[in-house]
Amino acid sequence: MTEEELNREIRLGMDDWCDLLDDLLNTGGMLPSRDLASRVVSFFEDGYWRAEDARVEALRRQMTANGLRRCRMSGRSRGIR
Numbered sequence: 001m002t003e004e005e006l007n008r009e010i011r012l013g014m015d016d017w018c019d020l021l022d023d024l025l026n027t028g029g030m031l032p033s034r035d036l037a038s039r040v041v042s043f044f045e046d047g048y049w050r051a052e053d054a055r056v057e058a059l060r061r062q063m064t065a066n067g068l069r070r071c072r073m074s075g076r077s078r079g080i081r
Contacts, residue, residue, distance in 0.1 A: 006058045013051020016043055 001009075020043055023036055032040070 001054070001057065003058075003061075006054045006061075009054035010051050010058065013047050013054070016047045016051075 020036075020040055024032060024040070027036070031037075
């Protein structure tokens, strides 16, 4: 996946979430309609995770580019003997 594709996935997820949040806030404290509730569920089943996976991949690439490696903690450093 290219940087542009990663950025697009992150932006799409954020845009979707902001639209849903606006709609939820506009309910005026009432329960959301079935349609809105369905959109929220659908978002968390797919859209959120797609954007989050893209964000994690972008972070991994940035860390790799900066020469940082994933650090594994030894059992002793976590208090395991």
